[in-house]
Amino acid sequence: MNRLLSVIVNNRAGVLHRVTALFLRKGFNIQNITVGTTDNQAQSRMTIVLSDTDEETVEQVMKQLHKQIDVLKVTDWTHQPVVVRELVLIQVNSPVSTRATLTTLINPFRAHIIDVGRDTVMVEAVGKPEKVDALISLLRPYGIVELARTGVTALSRDTQTSEEMMRRTKENALYI
Structure with a gap:
């Protein structure tokens, strides 16, 4: 199963290299990676798709990422509304x-x-x-x-909005 990670990092030279080197050292396959600045020019968001990765491996990857100096936040979006x-x-x-x-x-x-x-x-x-x-x-x-x-x-969806929309859709379906 593919896993979707969001990683917020400091927008500095060499950060992408250090993050991808971590995956290389651990033997994890990156299916694709995109990087771009956020609304804060000092930070970038990496969207990483890992192929054929289980729950235990993702936890290990996230722990390793958190140890990186320039990594500010790591989120596994695989099972979240995005x-x-x-x-x-x-x-x-x-x-x-x-x-x-x-x-x-x-x-x-x-x-x-x-x-x-x-x-x-x-x-x-x-x-x-x-x-x-x-x-x-x-x-x-x-x-x-x-x-x-x-x-x-x-980007993650606003779960409150998503849940509200689903509730309304179910309510409207009752009247059809």
């Missing part, structure tokens, strides 16, 4: 004759054509990794020239 998104840019073969078809294909994904060349178009999509995977599979027969994915980034 919003997860990924960005993908896909350059696809697209002669003029197929552009209308491509546009029709990408619309349900809320993807956009952001660049048009003579023989290719560049598509931008943002969504859950599963949605990104589905779009890539759909575009593959047209010929993907290049592809770049950001990896996932995530």
